[in-house]
Amino acid sequence: MRSRIMFACVASTCLLAAPAWAQSLRVALSSEPTAIDPHYHDLSPNNALALHIFEGLTKQDEKQKLHPGLATSWENDGKNKWTFKLRQGVTFSNGKPFSADDVVFTFCRTLKNETAIAGSFADITGAFASVEAPDPQTIVITTKSPDPLLPNFLASVGILSSSIIPHDKLSFDVAKNCGVTGAWPVVGDFNDGKLAIGTGPYKFKSYTRGSSIELERNASYWGQAEPWESVRFLPVPNAGPRLAGLLAGDYDVIENPAARDLGRLKDDKRFGYVVTPSTRVIYFQLDVAREPSPFVKAENGKNPLKDERVRKALSLAIDRDAIVKRIMDGAAEPAYQFLPTGMFGTLPNPPALRYDPAAAKKLLSEAGYPNGFQLTLATTNDRYINDSQITQAVAQYLTQVGIRAEVDAMTRAVYFPRRSKKEFSVALGGWGSTSGEASSFLRQWPATPDEAQTIGGSNYGGYLDPDYDKLIRAAISTLDDAKRSELLQQAGAKVLESNAFIPLHFESTVWAYKANLNYVGRSDQFTMAMSVKPAK
Template sequence: MYKKMLVAGLLGTTLLSSALLSSAASAETLRIALGSEPTAIDPHYHDLTPNNALTKHIFDGLTNQDEKQNVHPALATSWENDGANTWTFKLREGVTFSDGSPFTADDVVFTFCRTLKNETAIAGSFADITANFESVEAPDAQTLVIKTKAPEPLLPTFIGTVGILSSSIVKHDKISFAPEQNCGVTGAWPVVGDFNDGKLAIGTGPYKLKSYVRGSAIDLERNDKYWGDAEPWESVRFLPVPNAGPRLAGLLAGDYDIIENPAARDLSRIKDDKRFGYTVTPSTRVIYYQLDVARDESPYVKATDGKNPLKDVRVREAMSLAIDRNAIVSRLMDGAAEPAYQFLPTGMFGTLPNPQELRYDPAAAKKLLAEAGYPDGFQLTLSTTNDRYINDSQITQAVAQYLTQIGIKSDVDAMTRAIYFPRRSKKELSVAIGGWGSTSGEASSFLRQWPAKPNEEGTLGGSNYGGYSNPAFDKLIYEAVATMDDNKRSELLQQAQTEVMKDYAFIPLHFEAGIWAHKANVAYTGRSDQFTLAMSAKPAK
């Protein structure tokens, strides 16, 4: 992967930061400039990378993933499965929350209940995991037994994404996993604002929230009650700086210790400067477009016949053929990306070993449009964030130009993610940009969330906003996610990926790379999930 980056000498450049300066980084405050600002402190508000990265500082999960997304013990020290639906987790002893209250299995039960009773969550975030729980029992303070409705081979991975709350933050009687009976909670369930003001931001993580001022700064302080190794930084300050230019300028001026997602083309400015270093790490994040393929009338599509052309697979394939992915990677992403021909990088679990290249062929695209009855094209609006993914609005502008060249007259509606994501979840868009990083490291992550037919439990298809429906695909993905045998599951996922790719209801563009630049007296380890973590930064030796 990322051959262009290897040629350019970008990959593995943490070497620049490892011994360039003999002085240690300040152990007092680590200042990090973020390209995409988190929208909440609530760990269950929105399953979004900037949010998950921030809340990981404050709230632990039962498991944890390292920089390569390998799963390790966290609040759970071990786990086992009976070969079917029952998992037993042994919890870490001697852990306390930042307010001094002890961590027990009841806190985990309460947390799982809260994900199902969270009125302020965006798109049912994290409920897709816990909705599969038939029962959750706590035989003792350090034991948790989960029985799932359907087998879940990846439960130890998924469960680690759910930040654990203290049950002390609500009034309750005996806590039990009984959502219909309110789980024993007698007071009000917490909402997002209760965390943002710091009142309920009580976790077992390495840091505590000091203050959260939207659009200004997020300040954390070291949690001296943390069960793990103490972090070297007494405090951490996250500052939202949405534009890459000012982020780099701030690093050069000494205002920041670390910046995320500098423009790849700007790395040459610090490459030979011994005051700085940078890290480039391939990620699992695919950038793609989701199309409204179900409605007869779509809000941002206008065709002379009054129909929704996106319902025709020939139109959707024409749109894919119109896009020059290699040009986007080389010109807009400066080589810090890889063209995507499926929804997870080749070689990872459940991916196609030799996916068919999604070629650039405008002539073939025009021919398909004519065959579909649109020789003169139609009008379309592409909706995009302008502050979430690397070059997101610029990429959409480029795609709009490509589509216009084949006769699909395309406009761009760019908006901040705070507006965009709620609109997308309400199905108000016709063609919507997306970016999905696999939390599990296998192909099921994307396939179960986006193209799958939604089930009643809410465990699959939670983001199928475009109304995609393919019974052959659904049969494969529903069977795959409940298959405990790895070899069989991988085969099913490959078949499912083949099915969804041929329908072009989701048009992949490229896989992003994570890029971080930093002062040379800071050593930084990049992550494939693109999380920007203070825990990944250490004073350089």
């Protein structure tokens, strides 16, 4: 039986005349993108920026609903084969036409990207058994096992122009360098603008780390022209200066003003704001494998985090409600699993993760640590909303039950490479589901690393459970939605019981803007110029 999913884009709605607007837009970001390279790091600020310049075969709207992108339709044969029909009449910003060769080249590049952080995007393309281009407007992908979410994943893989480096006939033959004869591009080639060539609504203009990222409207864009002639993104990591800049007229849109300041904006007719719940869970990942662990010191010389009772005690010691109320100013929801309840593959009624310091102390004593132990919590201080403050609060909660906790906060430019090298014992993380279902987290973080199956790429804590692996492997290759959901629920429950990952809360994202603008908030937390329109 063939399963078929077809989408089409009507020309009259996709090819509209450019509006008469020719203004600039200034956006203050709470978290700065770390590169222009769309394949450098699978990180929300990077992905959001990339979508201005580069496009995927598919795209997601503000509610993560799937739409055509550089592919106008796709179908699955009920097994491992997906066929994508590509959009015609599209050109890159350097004038080169878009074709199937560019897709083959892009998929190869994700697997030949020596500067990528933690194998970003290779977890998608590494699952391909073959990629064929029977004609310039068709791509056929055969996956190693059935992959029901492939079109969702491809929304995040920005397509590059194959013209940016020398090559012979291109083919998805990674062992033979895919036909590429020149050097594969590295992150610096994009950051300096040399290879930042895409099909998106904007073109790269300049990038000065720590200062600004400037884009200009792509006059040759195939879709509806954007109202902004130029866009300037400015990194402003502190909420106070972001809000002050908006009030002073320095910025048109800002990310994440402090929730406690929303009352001030509500009473000022010069501004508007929107609060949008996200799928991003904030959590701690524990080193449950090494003996000893680098940032844990116990009297017996062991790694206490290997004991399930200790991990349960850490969870019981944390007052999630207080963190949401006092640190997040109510702009978050306590997390009792890894995706908000009600989304695909989540537990319908997850038990609340209660705050019970007395029970935490009892478990620590039962595990042989009545006097606690020393522990360092690693965290970013410029990535997630209130990330270092949250970690400081958790350290205080742990100290109250006898665990002498310290905090090591650092910039994400330092943090993420160190985390990928497994340098931490307890690490703060944040994960938003790009697919809109529970498998996004469950295949990436708790699964035993398997490069061939492209799972477990972020299992830095060494979590290992063969029964869990069986569940998640079965789930991600099951095309039947009901069966897949049941398997994901079983897998999610097993990870929660282990406490190898301790969820804290789901972020809500706030955008504030001038009253002469409209802004559509996104559940994926992406801040994009395409979401900003002049108010009617």
